[in-house]
Amino acid sequence: MHIKHLIPAAVLWVIITAVGELLVIANLYPTVGSLEADDFDWIFRFLLAIGVPVFAFVIAAIVYSMYAFRSAKGDEMGSTIRGNGWFPRIWLIVTGGLAAFVMVFPGLTGLQKLQSDRTAYGWGDTEADVVIHATGAQFNWTFTFADGTEVNIIKGKELVLPVHQKVRFNIDSVDVVHSLWIPAFRMKIDAIPGRTTYMTVEPTVKGSYAEDQSFRVQCAELCGLDHSVMNFPIRVVEKPEFDQWLASLKTGAK
Amino acid sequence: MAVAASAAHGHATHNPVRFNRLGLWLFFFSESILFGLLLTTRFFLEGIEREHVDQHLGLAITIILLLSSLTAFTAETAIEHNNQRVANWFLMATIVLGIIFAAGVGFEWKTAEFSRHEAFGSVFFTMTGIHAAHVVSGIGILFLVWIQLKRGKFNSKNHWPVSGSVMYWHFVDVVWVFFYPALYLVK
Amino acid sequence: MYAAKSVSGGIGLGLIGFYLGLGFIALLRWTLGYPEPWGGEINIIGGYIFGLIGWLMGVGMWGIWGREWFGQRTYPRKAPGWQRYFTFNTDHKVIGVQYTVTFIIVFLLAGALAMMMRLELANSGMQFLSHAQYNGTMSLHGTLMIAVAVAAVIGGIGNYAIPLLIGAEDMAFPRLNALTFWLVPPVAVALLSTPFLGGMETGWTAYPPLSVTTNSAQIMFDLGIITFGLTSILGGLNFLVTIMFMRAPGLSWGRLPIFVWAIFATSWIALLYTQGFAVALLLIALDRVAGMAFFNSTAGGDPLLYQHVFWFYSHPAVYIMVLPGFGMALEIIAHFSRKPLFAYRYAVGAFLGILGLSGVVWAHHMFTAGIPNYLHGPFLVATELISVPTGLVFLSALGTIWMGKLWLKTPMLFALAVIFNFGCGGVTGIFLADVPTDIHLQDTYFVVAHFHYTIVGGEIFGLFAGIYYYFPKITGRMYNETLGKLQFWWMFIAFNVTFFTMHLPGVQGMNRRIADYQSGLDTVNLIVSLSGLFLGASFILFVYNMINSWIRGPLAGDNPWQVRTLEWQVSSPPPLENFPTPPVVQGHPYDYGVPGSVHGVFPGQKLGGVPVVGGGGGQ
Ligand SMILES: [Cu+2]
Numbered sequence A: 001m002h003i004k005h006l007i008p009a010a011v012l013w014v015i016i017t018a019v020g021e022l023l024v025i026a027n028l029y030p031t032v033g034s035l036e037a038d039d040f041d042w043i044f045r046f047l048l049a050i051g052v053p054v055f056a057f058v059i060a061a062i063v064y065s066m067y068a069f070r071s072a073k074g075d076e077m078g079s080t081i082r083g084n085g086w087f088p089r090i091w092l093i094v095t096g097g098l099a100a101f102v103m104v105f106p107g108l109t110g111l112q113k114l115q116s117d118r119t120a121y122g123w124g125d126t127e128a129d130v131v132i133h134a135t136g137a138q139f140n141w142t143f144t145f146a147d148g149t150e151v152n153i154i155k156g157k158e159l160v161l162p163v164h165q166k167v168r169f170n171i172d173s174v175d176v177v178h179s180l181w182i183p184a185f186r187m188k189i190d191a192i193p194g195r196t197t198y199m200t201v202e203p204t205v206k207g208s209y210a211e212d213q214s215f216r217v218q219c220a221e222l223c224g225l226d227h228s229v230m231n232f233p234i235r236v237v238e239k240p241e242f243d244q245w246l247a248s249l250k251t252g253a254k
Numbered sequence B: 001m002a003v004a005a006s007a008a009h010g011h012a013t014h015n016p017v018r019f020n021r022l023g024l025w026l027f028f029f030s031e032s033i034l035f036g037l038l039l040t041t042r043f044f045l046e047g048i049e050r051e052h053v054d055q056h057l058g059l060a061i062t063i064i065l066l067l068s069s070l071t072a073f074t075a076e077t078a079i080e081h082n083n084q085r086v087a088n089w090f091l092m093a094t095i096v097l098g099i100i101f102a103a104g105v106g107f108e109w110k111t112a113e114f115s116r117h118e119a120f121g122s123v124f125f126t127m128t129g130i131h132a133a134h135v136v137s138g139i140g141i142l143f144l145v146w147i148q149l150k151r152g153k154f155n156s157k158n159h160w161p162v163s164g165s166v167m168y169w170h171f172v173d174v175v176w177v178f179f180y181p182a183l184y185l186v187k
Numbered sequence C: 001m002y003a004a005k006s007v008s009g010g011i012g013l014g015l016i017g018f019y020l021g022l023g024f025i026a027l028l029r030w031t032l033g034y035p036e037p038w039g040g041e042i043n044i045i046g047g048y049i050f051g052l053i054g055w056l057m058g059v060g061m062w063g064i065w066g067r068e069w070f071g072q073r074t075y076p077r078k079a080p081g082w083q084r085y086f087t088f089n090t091d092h093k094v095i096g097v098q099y100t101v102t103f104i105i106v107f108l109l110a111g112a113l114a115m116m117m118r119l120e121l122a123n124s125g126m127q128f129l130s131h132a133q134y135n136g137t138m139s140l141h142g143t144l145m146i147a148v149a150v151a152a153v154i155g156g157i158g159n160y161a162i163p164l165l166i167g168a169e170d171m172a173f174p175r176l177n178a179l180t181f182w183l184v185p186p187v188a189v190a191l192l193s194t195p196f197l198g199g200m201e202t203g204w205t206a207y208p209p210l211s212v213t214t215n216s217a218q219i220m221f222d223l224g225i226i227t228f229g230l231t232s233i234l235g236g237l238n239f240l241v242t243i244m245f246m247r248a249p250g251l252s253w254g255r256l257p258i259f260v261w262a263i264f265a266t267s268w269i270a271l272l273y274t275q276g277f278a279v280a281l282l283l284i285a286l287d288r289v290a291g292m293a294f295f296n297s298t299a300g301g302d303p304l305l306y307q308h309v310f311w312f313y314s315h316p317a318v319y320i321m322v323l324p325g326f327g328m329a330l331e332i333i334a335h336f337s338r339k340p341l342f343a344y345r346y347a348v349g350a351f352l353g354i355l356g357l358s359g360v361v362w363a364h365h366m367f368t369a370g371i372p373n374y375l376h377g378p379f380l381v382a383t384e385l386i387s388v389p390t391g392l393v394f395l396s397a398l399g400t401i402w403m404g405k406l407w408l409k410t411p412m413l414f415a416l417a418v419i420f421n422f423g424c425g426g427v428t429g430i431f432l433a434d435v436p437t438d439i440h441l442q443d444t445y446f447v448v449a450h451f452h453y454t455i456v457g458g459e460i461f462g463l464f465a466g467i468y469y470y471f472p473k474i475t476g477r478m479y480n481e482t483l484g485k486l487q488f489w490w491m492f493i494a495f496n497v498t499f500f501t502m503h504l505p506g507v508q509g510m511n512r513r514i515a516d517y518q519s520g521l522d523t524v525n526l527i528v529s530l531s532g533l534f535l536g537a538s539f540i541l542f543v544y545n546m547i548n549s550w551i552r553g554p555l556a557g558d559n560p561w562q563v564r565t566l567e568w569q570v571s572s573p574p575p576l577e578n579f580p581t582p583p584v585v586q587g588h589p590y591d592y593g594v595p596g597s598v599h600g601v602f603p604g605q606k607l608g609g610v611p612v613v614g615g616g617g618g619q
């Protein structure tokens, strides 16, 4: 009796899943600008690949039941299965297993990579090649390089980063909570008054805000009136060009 | 059978004091989270650091508040045994002790050596203030109950307002048992 | 005119109280020697508190309750007909309708604000709002909708249905129940006053230090929400005592309708966690008016303290919103599938499991907030764990419709949509629970899409299911089925197009709560805006159907859905105190098709052909 319904319902599930999995292949993402972005896109796709069949199962079960078990009047009674037997246990094992799976991979393993104290990656702790102190203020960003060179909306007007170098941002705020987010690098962390947060990125492609809007620092935490326009252009260039740019700012200052 | 008897009006089967008692306990659960979060705030911001506070005053008001719980308990026991005279006096004593406690907190506030514009001061004034607000509301409730008690409204069969307000008083007392060491004794 | 007397009394005394409070604080400040007696926000606080008390007493609480505190006789204001909806009425059915109608109005209002936001966001660049106006609109939309989500189902449907479902004549504390409703209008006034004080800037999350330094709209938000928290706590308390003590004889925990279980779990969450929001906002108010330093990092405070306390409530709050939606959906799905609720015990376990886990996952909102590294792992694990009990709700729903006889009336369609929508919201939740993906998606439109899927998709659809389901019981009349179904499909399709699409700008780099965005996101935002406006229009149909059917719909009869639970065994609408003869429960509420089974019986009456004897044991 179940089999008669199980097969077409399963077919429906497979079809919906197949259509949904197109999302995994589709390029939904902004430019992949850093190592971290590469990992994000990969993990996002992986979770989509797992998530689509789950949602598809719900859709298939509802759609098929609405079709096959519909009843025009309310006077017919359904079957009296109560679901006290083995089925809920199987369900628990499967959902629990799925939850445990994504918890460990990519959850905890990804976290491990992000927070490793042996790498300069994400929230990792090791020395980076370039260290930039970023300060959020309503509604501007200021970036200070290790040698004291400052970049802001008046001076420099854009943040230039060297490609294939590990760039660490040490972040704080002078007034309210902001958040430093670079969509092309898929990394963000809040700027909080009274403490210094940090994140490290390694740009992997050259690009600039003028051509690609995901190359920008964007404030991602509501900070008041002009929060929506609290962003700052980024340009990723080769290392020599970066050094040149930094030097030019210094001479400009004098 | 009991059901048939209560057919006309469901109310007959329900025991309102039982409802009230559970309701009050649930209210205490909820309030415990409030006070618990304030305690958490204290340790989150200050760790186990503490500014200088007047130890003698702190100890004195603590003893007074504990004493008031004892008098409140006596008052409740008295009315359960239909002894309205003792209940009357001890309820009054509770109110007086409560007022002394509140005044002690007020004095503490005036003489405090730290400012509310700094973290410890914020924590201290807020915790004692929120607690004192509960003490003051407790005094108000006890006072209303006391007036009715004097008018002879309560007896051994009907004394929920006395029991309820005394329960509330005990609860406010217990909160202080946690607040006092956190504010005065830590380190 | 009793109604006029109540409302004008409330407003009159409220205003008098407000000015008294302002003056009282001024006098106090003058006596204590402060330089400016009219110091500003502290006066507003005094005015609000006095005004609140004046309002409550004036609206009828004095006569029915307050007099008792001073040993005087109480007298209820007994208003006839429609007027009872405008008085301090203690009948849970009246209160349920008051809640439902009030929050539908708030919902439409907040929805109109969303329409303004979508018009502004239809294209990059500023269209017709300023930054300040957009932030105010966004914050008010969020705050009002949170209020709707927290109170509409539990306060509206819950108040109406719970005593009926458990065979009680009213709630355990009817006057407290009335109080929780009449605290709501002052909340609405406080929140709606914010645009006149400069508009809220902080969203409903009110993160400091911004919420400490921003304009005075913030203090009205604080006062309003603390009051609202009080209604939530007292309402939860009332439900708990009612459900624990007032079940009909024989209605054991194992026979409790699943919606009652949902409200039971929800009430615990509301009772315990709501204090977190109150504390968080209290500390903000103290920082503002007393110059305290809780969130001032230069004086030893810490902005992150707020986020912890705030999310300690506000994560469990999503279950205050969603569990009643789940309960409503499962309840309706079982009745309209004509089949026992599948895996009933597991569904109950799901609610209790969510209740247990809800308090230990809050920091998943703070993964990118600069919390210490060691916190990420445990909160990631706890958050993922919640998907297990949530999965059991799906088990129960899908198991129930399988091999049932689905009667696809409007309430059933909405109930199935709850499961459908939450399927999507649950899956996207995984992306936000896993830190490696959350790090990019946090604070983007992906989050906005996700929580609209869970809250609107999971709860507001459940609210509509409940309204359509109980409409014949509440009014005695039947709504127009064709219009109901039309509204469902309209709302369902528009909702899914809007919010499914909305995930995309989030991934592509559009952060939330912004008045303006990068021009590269124009197309996708236009699509979202258009279908969002289309979604908004669907509610006009709903309002028309409700009003029109209430006035001239056909009589519905006592049990138009042929449902077994107790509320459908009395007349529509039910009489005062609900059951002329108290019910006795003898079986499970969902045993459709089980030969000889009955749920409720009324001693002295005949029901379902089964002769009835008194008694029935238990409880
Ligand atoms: Cu910002």
Ligand SMILES: [Cu+2]
Binding pocket: C314, C315, C318, C361, C362, C364, C365
């Ligand atoms: Cu959460």
